[in-house]
Amino acid sequence: MNKIIEIDQLTKRYELSGGDYIDALKGIDLHLIKGETLGLVGESGSGKSTLAKILMKLEALNSGRILLKERDSQLYKPKEYFSHIQMVFQDPYSSLNPRKTIFSIITEPLVINKSLTQEELRRIAKDKIELVGLNSQVLERYPHTLSGGQRQRVGIARALTLEPEVLILDEPISALDVSIQAAILNLLIDLQKKLNLTYLFIGHDLNVIRYIADRVAVMYLGEIVEMGSTDDIFKNTKHEYTKKLINSSLDLKNDN
Ligand SMILES: Nc1ncnc2c1ncn2[C@@H]1O[C@H](COP(=O)(O)OP(=O)(O)OP(=O)(O)O)[C@@H](O)[C@H]1O
Ligand SMILES: [Mg+2]
Incomplete structure (x- = not known):
């Protein structure tokens, strides 16, 4: 079993004003196996995005450690670390800089991390934009001229420019x-096959998770309360909280 990411006893405390705090992560143990999709579910506030942000070094951890390819994440230079792991954000409206062309959005990680000629940047941008199913003419445009789906394709293309092995999908x-x-979900599935990517897929919709994930981890108030193969989690649900989560997502479906 090839663990590309291993998370050990990870904790995160947010300090609030007046000496209050929130323990957003209370000792998380989790791993990602190369090529798999691990679905991460749990109600709002359970700590899913906090985990994603710590993996992307957007937040610092308090204790515990993260191994990327068996090496402590803190030992990597940022440039090297982010050549292995990238993130796609939830909201393609706010996550793309409105003042930049799609070309400069997509090539930004390359400009920061590598010294490439303009010609090489053009070639890579064209390559990535076509990989996510868009026409290369899009490269000259600005985010506001694109639909939500097109923007999320751009977000995915940007995450792929450094050819990472792991994508955090929040x-x-x-x-x-x-x-x-469904089109974006299927794009992600195609890309995973084509590029042998490993996904940490954070989601609310359990039908989506069931469709895309090989394994599922269930979070509740900063802890992983249940973890197993997708089939096991849905068919032999052990934890009461997971049962509630599954039932409430069925309720939501019936309401629509
Ligand atoms: N920057 C912050 N400062 C203080 N508290 C925070 C901060 N970010 C998150 N929290 C708190 O940490 C807990 C976990 O939040 P987090 O965003 O990780 O949850 P989540 O599982 O991603 O929720 P959602 O499903 O709504 O996206 C929540 O109680 C949240 O209020
Ligand atoms: Mg979140």
Whole structure:
């Protein structure tokens, strides 16, 4: 079993004003196996995005450690670390800089991390934009001229420019119109096969998780309360909280 990411006893405390605090992560143990999709579910506030942000070094951890390819994440230079792991954000409206062309959005990680000629940047941008199913003419345009689905394709292309092996997907389709969610989901599945990517897929919609994930981890108030193969989690649910989560997502479906 090839563990590309291993998370050991990870804790995160947010200090609030007046000496208050929130223990957002209370000792998380989790691993990602190369090539798999691990679905991460749990109600709002359970700590899913905090975990994603710590993996992307957007937040510092308090204790515990993260191993990337068996090496402590803190030992990597940022440039090297982010050549292995990238993130796609939930909201393609706010996550793309409105003042930049799609070309400069997509090539930004390359400009920061590598010294490439303009010609090489053009070639890579064209390559990535076509990989996510868009026409290369899009490169000259600005985010506001694109639909939500097109923008999320751009977000995915940007995450792929450094050719990472791991993608953190924090609710990548939740902000999109329902009519295009399946197309983006299937794009992610195609890309995973083509590029042998490993996904940490954070989601609310358990039907989506069931469709995309090989294994599922269930979070509740900063802890992993249940973890197993997707089949096991849905068919032999052990934890009461997971049962509630599954039932409430069925309720939501019936309400629609
Ligand atoms: N920057 C912050 N400062 C203080 N508290 C925070 C901060 N970010 C998150 N929290 C708190 O940490 C807990 C976990 O939040 P987090 O965003 O990780 O949850 P989540 O599982 O991603 O929820 P959602 O499903 O709504 O996205 C919550 O109680 C939240 O209020
Ligand atoms: Mg979140």
